[in-house]
Amino acid sequence: MSGGGRIVISPLIFYRHHQAVSNALKATVCERTADRVSVVAAAAGVSSIRRCFSTSTMPKMSAENSTKCLEMDNLNPNIKVMEYAVRGPLVTRAGEIEKELQKGVQKPFKEVIKANIGDCHAMGQKPITYIRQVLALVSYPALLSDSRFPDDVKQKAQTILGGCRGGSVGSYTDSPGIEIIRRHAAQYIERRDGIPSDWQNIILTAGASDGIKGIVKLMICNKNSKKPGVMIPIPQYPLYSATLAEFDMEQIGYYLNESTGWGLEVNELKRSYAEASKTCCPRALVVINPGNPTGQVLSRKNIEEVVKFAHEHDLFILADEVYQDNVYAEGSKFHAFKKVMMEMGKPYSDHELASFMSCSKGYMGECGLRGGYVELINMCPQVKLMYLKALSAMLCPTVLGQTVIDCIVDPPKKGEPSYDLFIKEKTAVLDSLKLRAKMVYDAFNSFEGFSCNHVQGAMYAFPQIKLPPKAIEEAKRRKQPADAFYAFELLEQTGICIVPGSGFGQQPGTFHFRTTILPQPDKLKIMLQMFNSFHKEFMQKYK
Amino acid sequence: MSGGGRIVISPLIFYRHHQAVSNALKATVCERTADRVSVVAAAAGVSSIRRCFSTSTMPKMSAENSTKCLEMDNLNPNIKVMEYAVRGPLVTRAGEIEKELQKGVQKPFKEVIKANIGDCHAMGQKPITYIRQVLALVSYPALLSDSRFPDDVKQKAQTILGGCRGGSVGSYTDSPGIEIIRRHAAQYIERRDGIPSDWQNIILTAGASDGIKGIVKLMICNKNSKKPGVMIPIPQYPLYSATLAEFDMEQIGYYLNESTGWGLEVNELKRSYAEASKTCCPRALVVINPGNPTGQVLSRKNIEEVVKFAHEHDLFILADEVYQDNVYAEGSKFHAFKKVMMEMGKPYSDHELASFMSCSKGYMGECGLRGGYVELINMCPQVKLMYLKALSAMLCPTVLGQTVIDCIVDPPKKGEPSYDLFIKEKTAVLDSLKLRAKMVYDAFNSFEGFSCNHVQGAMYAFPQIKLPPKAIEEAKRRKQPADAFYAFELLEQTGICIVPGSGFGQQPGTFHFRTTILPQPDKLKIMLQMFNSFHKEFMQKYK
Known part of the structure; x- marks a missing residue:
């Protein structure tokens, strides 16, 4: 792929994948006994062991000699090049570190903080009660007679079940979704x-x-x-x-x-x-x-x-x-x-x-x-x-996912029993996110070499970081982009998992990372302090 | 597309789509005012109305003259040719008939029987209680303290929530799914x-x-x-x-x-x-x-x-x-x-x-x-x-879908409180399906010109039907494949929706259809009787 304004695809990602592939190869190779693979091997009655992908470092073999039906050589080439940095090698490493911590390996931190992905509940955000009550009722309609569920929740569940064939969320819906939910979504957009x-x-x-x-x-x-x-x-x-x-x-x-x-x-x-x-x-x-x-x-x-x-x-x-x-x-x-x-x-x-x-x-x-x-x-x-x-x-699409959409586009109305709690919970989440957006902005702008735009919306900050030449050299030596080098160091030393800017694209020669603002305020405070200490040491080391 | 053993793609489907497209065109055309579409139109200050796709009956216009960014002419060609007969034009017509019935239009039947798709709950099958109780609990964990839910259901819900980040099904899981569910699936396969x-x-x-x-x-x-x-x-x-x-x-x-x-x-x-x-x-x-x-x-x-x-x-x-x-x-x-x-x-x-x-x-x-x-x-x-x-x-994948899989691969065990009901419900469904498989086989083989193999498994019968030459001629006249003509007639006269064999592929010159065996036994009996009457009349008419 080439063309105008094309971002530079992160060499880090290929670097890390190469590492992962190498590691996997150490552990296992694709083998198959050679009934038809190689005449020589068959004659000798031994297994023909071949690594099932081709790189320039390996001898090329003809298609006939291949040991797997599906191997790197005949895999969809688009799948080979696609990357998804939010769940890339850094996150894989974060998962490994979590397992190491569970096994009692000593680290300079107690837990991994996954600031790499906009995964709200994983970071401690509580679900909206109304949504979850509706989900419970549509899943198990026996609860419709339970007096502890508010009437508007029951009514919502009954409306959705009324839109399901056979009155069950286990039925297929029309491919574009349940009509009443599509209608509610249209009304929501009209109100907006x-x-x-x-x-x-x-x-x-x-x-x-x-x-x-x-x-x-x-x-x-x-x-x-x-x-x-x-x-x-x-x-x-x-x-x-x-x-x-x-x-x-x-x-x-x-x-x-x-x-x-x-x-x-x-x-x-x-x-x-x-x-x-x-x-x-x-x-x-x-x-x-x-x-x-x-x-x-x-x-x-x-x-x-x-x-x-x-x-x-x-x-x-x-x-x-x-x-x-x-x-x-x-x-x-x-x-x-x-x-x-x-x-x-x-x-x-x-x-x-x-x-x-x-x-x-x-x-x-x-x-x-x-x-x-x-x-x-x-x-x-x-x-x-x-x-x-x-x-x-x-x-x-999943009927329970459709159900959640219905709760959002047709939420409780003023005067209905669930209204107050719904508004309270919704406001609490949004207010807290607003607070955290400012915390992150303030903190990063106080770090040496950092500059961070206002987090006007969404759930992320994407600060720029000016790395000292020595750090850039060290990254080169390690064959990593400098922002990835920084992110890996941060992860290993603090357990904080961010995503280097190269995964999102950035102006050549600049370095950034993305962090979510999702850790709950107490944890975010600690995270930013740890980040600060790490950063000071890093800058000291590579000054 | 061509090649060995290639099935003949149903001309019916194209025929019906052509109809649908024509109808849509009657109702609406893609238009856009002509700020840049056509110099003449712009000069005249009038709207340039053009149908937004090209067929041989329409004048070709250059790319610059196109009236939509995305039109039939530059749409992904693979999307144009792909078909999915189970939800094809016959099913669309069935939906229209349902709406007509709701509006009070008089028909020789009271309801549409959708025997076109393996949609069990839509046809009256009841969900397995255990699965739905687990869904309710993972969706709304406040119910974990409810004494009316059996202990094994609670334990299962807690296990799944334990596999979810932040203890919420609202968190992303690993892309291949929750580890404990994958482990349960592997154990299930080992037992099998x-x-x-x-x-x-x-x-x-x-x-x-x-x-x-x-x-x-x-x-x-x-x-x-x-x-x-x-x-x-x-x-x-x-x-x-x-x-x-x-x-x-x-x-x-x-x-x-x-x-x-x-x-x-x-x-x-x-x-x-x-x-x-x-x-x-x-x-x-x-x-x-x-x-x-x-x-x-x-x-x-x-x-x-x-x-x-x-x-x-x-x-x-x-x-x-x-x-x-x-x-x-x-x-x-x-x-x-x-x-x-x-x-x-x-x-x-x-x-x-x-x-x-x-x-x-x-x-x-x-x-x-x-x-x-x-x-x-x-x-x-x-x-x-x-x-x-x-x-x-x-x-x-959806965490609640993952949850259902867990209930299947790690069902209640003997001695656990949910076991008896689970087995009773499971057996009842499978026994009833077995009965219905035989009902359908027996009935179809008693119809003139029908032959139907045993329904050894799955949820469908695929009988062959020998149509009289006159019916084949009539279908030709209507520009429909004969099996589709038969299926449309059946739908219009009885409300029974089946899928013509051309949607699945069949030996050239043979005609089949697929029906599910999913209507509940009472309804299936009525369906087969109506089918029989229709078939007799059809054969009489085209003898």
């Missing part, structure tokens, strides 16, 4: 935007990732012998780079401007588009708002500019709006792409847009339940028919 | 086969479909400029044809022998392989056992032959064993591919195999909860690393 929403444009998905992949997939089309490409922000959420790699589509990176608080600038969009157009066919534009990993919240004016740009260049807009409830900064406000685009009037209000939502983020943080939806706006009806047809082969 | 199973080879998935697609995807690799191909039975479950179409892989059909009870014959495998090898590179062999839609259960000897064939031809075996609990016929027994392959000894015991399981079938029928797993046997370790890496971008 003051703009009509058609429930038939709402497709429930197994988390936002599932929805995003399903829409990007539609654009795999090599016309005029040019690869299709998708514009994504750099830094980006690595689902996008992984999906584009899997689909053999061009990743067209446009840089966010760190010096203006990760601003999304139209000139940069133009530069990136122009460069990419030479080699590929740009099809879509991804915007993550609020930003991941960058935490910025786009202004209305900025969104208007982006819509204009997309319209001028015939780019389908993918609006990743899963953090729409996570806006903390004074003066920041979430503006839905759809609302802005519709209010701009024609021709923009006819432009194509897909907006993604998830139950994994916001105040609910139900990552493990895999609920999400996409709203399709102005999609060509024939294309939509094809999309729905493609969905049908996967039957339906 | 008497052969060791390594928990690290168990990957939990969002239903079997998800697992199958994930493994097939690994083999997308156009080496020697030959398309990769996968051998699938004909008739087949259309997930396979849909997946291969989506991945642009060759579908290599091998016919099952209807006259020997849908026998899987090695000579036919050889014929099919030889023919396909001329044009594509066969990579894998799919076997569905017990069969879908055909209901046969393979003998041990037959499986041995298949393993030998796959080994000789370097084909990765995909064993779709989701109906392993659904064996009804006297003398039939489920033999796991893994067990047979391992007991055959070397070199076969080193062969690569993936075996798929689901919580949607068996006695549990929890289709909507999307649980499943794959056991990977003898997979090249480096390939497995790549597979796990690819999984990680989709985060994890």
